Amino acid sequence: MTEHTLEVAGVAIDTRHWIGGERVASVGTFTDVSPIDGTVLGEIARGGPAEAAAAVAAAKAAFPGWAATPRAERARLLHAIADGVEKRIEELAIVETADNGALLRSHRRGVMPRVAHNFRFFADWLLKLDHEDFETRGHTNHVSWDPAGPSALITPWNAPLMLSTWKVAPALAAGNTVVLKPAEWTPLTASLLADIAAEAGLPAGVLNVVQGYGAEIGDALTSHPDVRRISFTGSVPTARRIAASAAPHLTPLSLELGGKSPLLVFADADLDLAADLAVEQYDNAGQVCLAATRVLVEGSVAEEFTRRFVDKAIRLRQGDPRDETTDIGPNIHPRQLEKIDGFVQRAFAAGARAVIGGHPKDGQYYAPTLLTDVAQDSEIVQEEVFGPVLTLQTFADEDEAVRLANGTRFGLAATVATGDPERAERVSAQLVAGTVWINCFFVRDLQAPFGGSRHSGVGREGGTWSFDFYCDLKNTVTAPKGWKDHG
Template identity: 40%
Template sequence: MLDRPHLYIDGQWLAPQQAGHFEVFDPSDASLLARVAAASAADVDLAVSAARRAFDHGPWPRLSGAKRGAILRRIADGIRANLEDLAVLEVRDNGKPLPEAQWDIADAAGCFDFYADLAERLDGEERPIALADARFRASVVREPVGVAAAVIPWNYPLLMASWKVAPALAAGCCMVLKPSELTPLTALELARITEAAGLPAGVLNVLPGLGGEAGAALVEHPGVDKVAFTGSVPTGSRIMQAAARDVKNISLELGGKSPFIVFADSDIEAAVEWILFGIFWNQGQVCSATSRVLVERALYPALLERLVAETHKIRIGNGLEPGVLLGPLVSAGQHAKVSAAIAQGIADGARLLCGGQRPADLPEGWFLQPTVFADVPLDSDLWREEIFGPVVCVNPFDDEAEALRLANDSAFGLAAAVMSADLERCERVARKLQAGIVWINCSQPTFSELPWGGVKRSGIGRELGEWGLDNYLETKQITRYESAEPWGWYIK
């Protein structure tokens, strides 16, 4: 069992003030993996105060972008130097297969490198603005927003932390990071890596703890200027309400029920491969998972047959075992939630083609077979609500207009995908899909250079790319009067 008895506050490893802890379990066998320090509201206050001192009086916001970028690159190097250990820890904490974890950790390092580049570009960025009134000279500058709070989910523990920490640090902000209580371990390792990279004390503080106590206290703290959250719609709504009291800057990346439109001229093997990747990667615990597949009727029967055949071939097991491509769900609670959704879908009349059960040879842990439904009622929760598990719903359509109508008939708008040999049609459909992210002839590729976020109930704002940096910057105009002539409004 791992013991993590300390919080990381102001560059120090401190015991929580109320001496609390919580337990973390290995999803593959439900065994106790770690006991972790639990932050209380008092610890949150200590961490926010440390971040405030670091921002108001410390060197970090006042360093050049180049110097901040150099430290971000050292953080990236530290992540890469520990990639294998971090990946194994992520598997034991989250349950995902090792190749996925290795991909995630490498991606996290790349995210720090990307924002190191953007930090450098902030130097000398002051932009002169030509004014109609020549008596004035004006410029626009961007400055760090201040103390940022980041609350991250359990599905990509280190990667989601990096998506928020890297741009915040690049901008010159100081941050308090609250990882999920289900998967806090790699966030604590990130604190060690940033410390070794030379990040000044107080710039990054890491507070594992329960959402209802540490998370709530953090987003409501008056010393926090900015809240960045990734997670569920209900929690995001509560964060909006809490932030409204102090009119805090917020960005929210919330749920999804993403459609994948497959036209009949698509290559069936490519379509099945991308459907599998779009829903079974990370056990379907992906906000952007393309869980609603719409297939043109001429291709529908053949695609269903191939999809079921390939789904049966997916190896399920402990993520550390070679060849495993589907690990356990993250927790007993998540397993129960997804299982209940499957049962309700069957009761609602959806046709279960495969999966839906615990694998017979895996009695321990929180495993669930990859699950395929067809002919799903359009008013069922299975079709309309985010399941966040390895469950895909497949329905037919007759023409492009119907495909778009069905795809856009959702409260969510995070991502969408379209597949066809007709690229002109793909581009046309992509522009009509109501989503912040659209993939053509693929599903789920994610790049640090591109914006990530959605419309409707899928959130507010964008992460990644230059848009992710904008989350942590305020824009200021500076205007001066240059004329030798008096203004002469009151004093003639």
């Protein structure tokens, strides 16, 4: 172990930045603390404008060579990174659980395999990325995807490595170089990703990782004139600041922001399935942007639905996420726990009633909560809590269900539980959402567009949509004649 290395369950992690193929220290550090029990994991290099400038310069220097790298070679290197991830799934899972408190079993079985899949998917999609030539009055049109340049990728703490690689993989596949800034509450697996990419043979400067606070290093990245793409996942207020800093250089943005998604339960639904879908919204201690936190139930079945929901919810086991039997772990930070409880206490003051929960527990754990007697215009219905807190409202008919569902400033996702396929089609067509799930939840395919409407985001990524964002699209038009004879 060195002064720049920390250890989590036997896994050594370098706490410095990764810039231009080298580890770079900073004068200052910040403390990384595990939400599981408050253990200090280590001191992390705290970057600022100087580190941001160095990382962008490294990405800019590496860009011409990486952009000119043939597609097949870029794809090969992305598959090599995926191989490296798969070899270290257990290590990555252990470290990420310690860093963000999500379930170890989920990291092992789902999240880290998805990290590898992110690289494999976009590597394979790159090789088949094509648009058929077409003619205009005898002229041939040829569409191409040209690498755009250095990309700043700013990622959240609720699924750190998976959401980082959801951005890193398509950006690299597109031929862009990358500066990745992970959330300061969960920096560790991004550092391990830098090691894995280097071991896979990714050229120096193609992937850079910098750590620190948004106001210190994030702003320096998003306002840099040499950054040609910015992708951000996080809160609406932060997105506004990023958009303002990017505006002088007209840097294209992809923003995946908050949600206040509805779950619509109609009387003809399978109520056991609907209750299971509602309980699933407590996944990751409610720290999921897509979570359907507003449960809207047809009045005639509200009492029965609530009974089934409570029967299932009270059986959830909350505790140490490293335990295989745990269903709900801690919330990420004391500040987040205080924010969650503030929402709930203000809801109580406004007349809400807790069906279950409604209070913090020991440490950074918040009891799974369902609130009823809430008004549509109340804060608890309108604002994203980002914790294990659901609200329940009733509706009389489809029109009211849709009105309530669409009655916030968000539009990230929606879930519909119904036994009538015609109703499912009719209702889903009226919902303002980037994704609608019918009788299911969180089924995600990387070839589908992903993003939000209204204040839930700008743009779509996934499949060809990712390449559309990370590239400059070019149309080359060739005349049918005018060629000289070179015979």
